[in-house]
Amino acid sequence: MAKNTVETLAQTLQMPVSVLLEQLKEAGLTQSKSDDEISDSEKEKLITALQVARGSEKAGQRKITLTKRKKTVITQSGNGGHAVQVEVRRRHVLVKNPEVVSKAREEAAKAISEQKERARKEMEEAAARAREEAQRKAREEAEKAAKEKLEREKAEAAKRAADAEQAAARRKAAEEAKAAEQAKAKREAQAKEQEVARERDSARKAAEAEARAIREMMSAPKKVLNAPKTPTEEKKAEPKKAHKNSVKKENKVSKKNGDSWGDENQKRRTLKTRGGDSSGEESSGWKNDRRSKRHAKNQHQNRQQQNAPQEPIVRDVVVPESITVSDLAMKMSVKAIEVIKTMMKLGDMVTINQVLDQDTAMIVVTEMGHRATAAKPEDPEAFLAEEEAELQNKYPKEPRPPVVTIMGHVDHGKTSLLDYIRRTKVAAGEAGGITQHIGAYHVKTPRGIITFLDTPGHEAFTAMRARGAQATDIVILVVAADDGVMPQTKEAIAHAKAGNVPIVVAINKIDKPEANPERVKQELVAADVIPEEYGGDVPFICVSAKSGQGVDELLENVLLQAEILELKAVKEGPAKGVVIESRLDRGKGAVASVLVQSGTLKRGDIVLAGATFGRVRAMLDENGKQVQHAGPSIPVEIQGLSGVPQAGDEILVLQEEKRARELANYRQGKYREIKLKHTAGGLDKIFGGPGDGEIQSLPLVIKADVQGSQEALVHALTKLSTNEVKVSVVHAAVGGISESDINLAIASNAVVIGFNVRADSLARKLAEDNGIDIRYYNIIYDAVDDVKAAMGGLLTPERRENHVGLVEIRQVIHVPKVGSVAGCMVLEGVVKRSSHARLLRNNVIKWTGEINSLRRFKDDVKEVKAGAECGISLKGNDDIQVDDRLEIFEVEEVARTL
Numbered sequence: 001m002a003k004n005t006v007e008t009l010a011q012t013l014q015m016p017v018s019v020l021l022e023q024l025k026e027a028g029l030t031q032s033k034s035d036d037e038i039s040d041s042e043k044e045k046l047i048t049a050l051q052v053a054r055g056s057e058k059a060g061q062r063k064i065t066l067t068k069r070k071k072t073v074i075t076q077s078g079n080g081g082h083a084v085q086v087e088v089r090r091r092h093v094l095v096k097n098p099e100v101v102s103k104a105r106e107e108a109a110k111a112i113s114e115q116k117e118r119a120r121k122e123m124e125e126a127a128a129r130a131r132e133e134a135q136r137k138a139r140e141e142a143e144k145a146a147k148e149k150l151e152r153e154k155a156e157a158a159k160r161a162a163d164a165e166q167a168a169a170r171r172k173a174a175e176e177a178k179a180a181e182q183a184k185a186k187r188e189a190q191a192k193e194q195e196v197a198r199e200r201d202s203a204r205k206a207a208e209a210e211a212r213a214i215r216e217m218m219s220a221p222k223k224v225l226n227a228p229k230t231p232t233e234e235k236k237a238e239p240k241k242a243h244k245n246s247v248k249k250e251n252k253v254s255k256k257n258g259d260s261w262g263d264e265n266q267k268r269r270t271l272k273t274r275g276g277d278s279s280g281e282e283s284s285g286w287k288n289d290r291r292s293k294r295h296a297k298n299q300h301q302n303r304q305q306q307n308a309p310q311e312p313i314v315r316d317v318v319v320p321e322s323i324t325v326s327d328l329a330m331k332m333s334v335k336a337i338e339v340i341k342t343m344m345k346l347g348d349m350v351t352i353n354q355v356l357d358q359d360t361a362m363i364v365v366t367e368m369g370h371r372a373t374a375a376k377p378e379d380p381e382a383f384l385a386e387e388e389a390e391l392q393n394k395y396p397k398e399p400r401p402p403v404v405t406i407m408g409h410v411d412h413g414k415t416s417l418l419d420y421i422r423r424t425k426v427a428a429g430e431a432g433g434i435t436q437h438i439g440a441y442h443v444k445t446p447r448g449i450i451t452f453l454d455t456p457g458h459e460a461f462t463a464m465r466a467r468g469a470q471a472t473d474i475v476i477l478v479v480a481a482d483d484g485v486m487p488q489t490k491e492a493i494a495h496a497k498a499g500n501v502p503i504v505v506a507i508n509k510i511d512k513p514e515a516n517p518e519r520v521k522q523e524l525v526a527a528d529v530i531p532e533e534y535g536g537d538v539p540f541i542c543v544s545a546k547s548g549q550g551v552d553e554l555l556e557n558v559l560l561q562a563e564i565l566e567l568k569a570v571k572e573g574p575a576k577g578v579v580i581e582s583r584l585d586r587g588k589g590a591v592a593s594v595l596v597q598s599g600t601l602k603r604g605d606i607v608l609a610g611a612t613f614g615r616v617r618a619m620l621d622e623n624g625k626q627v628q629h630a631g632p633s634i635p636v637e638i639q640g641l642s643g644v645p646q647a648g649d650e651i652l653v654l655q656e657e658k659r660a661r662e663l664a665n666y667r668q669g670k671y672r673e674i675k676l677k678h679t680a681g682g683l684d685k686i687f688g689g690p691g692d693g694e695i696q697s698l699p700l701v702i703k704a705d706v707q708g709s710q711e712a713l714v715h716a717l718t719k720l721s722t723n724e725v726k727v728s729v730v731h732a733a734v735g736g737i738s739e740s741d742i743n744l745a746i747a748s749n750a751v752v753i754g755f756n757v758r759a760d761s762l763a764r765k766l767a768e769d770n771g772i773d774i775r776y777y778n779i780i781y782d783a784v785d786d787v788k789a790a791m792g793g794l795l796t797p798e799r800r801e802n803h804v805g806l807v808e809i810r811q812v813i814h815v816p817k818v819g820s821v822a823g824c825m826v827l828e829g830v831v832k833r834s835s836h837a838r839l840l841r842n843n844v845i846k847w848t849g850e851i852n853s854l855r856r857f858k859d860d861v862k863e864v865k866a867g868a869e870c871g872i873s874l875k876g877n878d879d880i881q882v883d884d885r886l887e888i889f890e891v892e893e894v895a896r897t898l
């Protein structure tokens with residue numbers, strides 16, 4: 001950049017350098033030469049000095065005039081290239097006024113600040129607008145989301161409600177169907193009973209008429225006897241019992257005439273003729289009676305079948321988790337089109353191969369008039385019964401021998417009677433056989449086979465029934481003619497009646513001089529056992545187990561009863577039966593006495609018996625002889641099982657060993673589970689939970705070393721009874737704890753107390769298997785303390801509430817037929833499905849009860865914690881409002897002590 005010198009300034013100001021130097025000097029500046037430099041500030045100073053000197057300007061006003069010259073040369077073309085020099089001068093006047101400047105500056109500053117302010121304001125406004133816009137948008141979005149959520153929740157709630165409604169409708173339909181089924185079955189049973197009673201009645205009347213007719217004929221000349229029977233007479237001869245009663249009368253007559261019961265040969269002849277072996281007049285008459293009876297019965301049935309409206313067949317259908325339409329139809333034995341039609345009626349169009357879920361399939365089954373049962377997917381036994389029924393249905397049913405149990409009071413002669421029958425009917429016939437006890441035996445009479453369960457007494461009968469096994473068809477009730485009806489006689493009657501098993505009465509010890517059968521009859525009538533001769537249906541036979549008198553007649557009557565019962569079973573096919581007895585033999589391993597009930601059990605069969613399984617390695621009959629197969633009602637002893645099954649367990653032949661093992665393992669697991677459940681709670685839990693206001697009972701079986709300690713213990717323990725818990729001593733005796741003590745404890749749910757005595761190994765095992773608690777003591781006070789503590793467990797426990805959470809109701813959805821569902825927010829703690837709740841409205845308690853359902857979104861959940869939303873419905877309460885609160889609490893039961 002060129003330097004500012006005095007000379008350049010003089011040139012700019014168009015004044016001579018000397019003049020400028022003079023002015024500079026006057027202005028007090030130091031420049032003295034033309035090439036001296038001059039700064040801007042010095043220029044300013046010069047200007048000010050000049051202004052002051054001229055005095056023409058106002059104070060503070062500064063003016064600088066700048067003249068610019070520009071010289072150009074213009075050449076005239078027409079004038080011989082003559083050039084003309086042109087100088088252009090321009091003058092700039094610079095005025096510098098501090099006020100103006102400052103004013104301008106102020107204005108400029110003001111403008112700038114205003115502009116800034118405006119810009120700031122605008123920015124702020126824009127930001128506010130943007131914020132508002134953003135907020136508005138956010139609000140709108142939130143509202144939209146909330147609305148959508150609400151819609152979703154409403155739809156879900158409605159769907160859930162509809163689902164619940166559907167499920168309830170299905171349940172109701174199933175229940176109604178079941179109730180209708182039960183009512184129908186009951187009606188049918190009643191009708192059948194009435195029919196049987198009517199038949200018996202008419203049979204009795206016909207028998208009486210026939211007896212009268214026979215008497216008349218006997219007294220009439222022979223040609224009358226051979227005269228052709230009128231249709232009325234033939235009809236009279238038809239009914240079943242005609243012959244039986246006539247025989248009885250005959251017997252009575254023969255007795256009156258001095259025929260002794262001891263004349264066995266005479267008796268057997270009579271029996272044989274009934275078997276059809278002899279050609280006596282009586283025999284053929286009896287045979288004709290039976291045939292005509294059957295014929296009449298068939299005709300009667302045919303008539304009934306023709307007249308009666310066709311009964312639809314109701315099947316039990318086990319429905320799996322899912323099933324195709326065609327499979328379902330097959331299970332009900334109907335055409336698939338029928339199922340499709342039913343589905344159409346229910347409002348669903350389905351195809352033959354469509355898979356239906358369990359619920360739908362069950363509705364269809366019920367709708368089609370069958371019984372539906374849901375199969376448990378994890379239960380391998382689910383289809384066992386069905387498979388078995390299918391196999392059994394393959395073969396025809398044939399008559400089978402009856403199975404008989406002998407019951408009666410102590411010492412009335414049960415064992416003697418069983419022994420007599422066995423001795424005379426079995427051992428004699430089986431030369432060389434070694435009689436062995438397998439819990440049952442069968443006898444062959446001329447009229448057929450009878451199987452006896454040879455454990456006398458009602459305990460065995462009841463124990464079997466307790467395990468669900470109905471092994472007995474007929475009960476022989478033994479009553480001593482010299483003793484009459486005693487407590488156990490009454491018990492036996494009750495057990496037989498409870499099991500719906502017909503009774504044949506054997507009035508025993510008739511050989512004794514003090515025997516009074518008439519008195520026994522009267523007493524039995526008083527106990528509601530009515531003899532046939534008094535219009536009842538129970539045959540009474542006088543016997544002597546000592547001499548054998550009447551035993552054949554007794555067996556005959558048993559067979560007659562069996563005939564009336566029309567006992568039938570399939571003979572072919574895989575066997576099914578019941579375990580009568582079982583034991584662990586040192587040499588043979590697990591041994592079980594089995595009564596085959598249907599099918600044929602063969603050596604080598606794979607069997608499932610209770611929770612055990614195995615292949616039938618050896619099979620023996622009651623005489624210890626190896627047998628290859630056993631049909632219905634035949635008892636055998638089998639070897640080869642994996643363990644010892646329990647008496648009363650069902651035994652079943654299966655096709656595959658794998659399946660038998662699987663089922664046995666599954667059952668073992670289940671038993672263990674039950675056992676654990678049974679014993680897990682300790683002494684107080686064994687008796688079950690106490691009910692409200694109910695008097696609890698603590699049953700005890702007490703066994704002691706001596707009479708004195710037994711009495712002291714019984715006294716001390718019964719004294720503990722209170723108004724709420726009663727100690728009841730079921731049985732107290734001196735001696736070790738035996739298997740029968742444990743059986744008694746099982747039956748009465750009792751605890752066994754042993755005072756200075758111990759249980760034998762069988763009793764210990766039985767107790768272990770059945771979760772029976774055996775407690776040993778040698779100090780009475782210890783026993784008293786323990787029983788006291790156990791009784792404490794039976795006291796109604798104290799209920800204590802524990803607050804666990806707080807919930808606010810934010811939304812209420814009313815679902816038709818389901819009720820109100822609350823959309824909630826858990827404010828504190830936790831809400832569990834198992835919890836109880838208290839509804840608060842403005843902090844006033846409106847309702848207290850249980851939570852019905854707890855859901856999070858679509859799912860049922862066990863619990864929801866604070867901060868989360870959930871849907872709650874209350875059990876039995878629909879009165880809920882927005883802003884209500886639910887106080888969630890749990891009830892703890894605290895045991896009380898005596």
Ligand SMILES: Nc1nc2c(ncn2[C@@H]2O[C@H](COP(=O)(O)OP(=O)(O)OP(=O)(O)O)[C@@H](O)[C@H]2O)c(=O)[nH]1
Binds near residue numbers: 409416
């Ligand atoms: N005179 C006579 N005595 C009999 C007759 N039947 C049984 N007794 C006797 O009566 C007693 C009891 O007979 P049991 O067969 O043991 O009677 P129970 O009903 O089996 O007895 P428990 O097994 O104790 O229930 C025995 O002494 C028999 O000898 C009979 O018909 N006539």
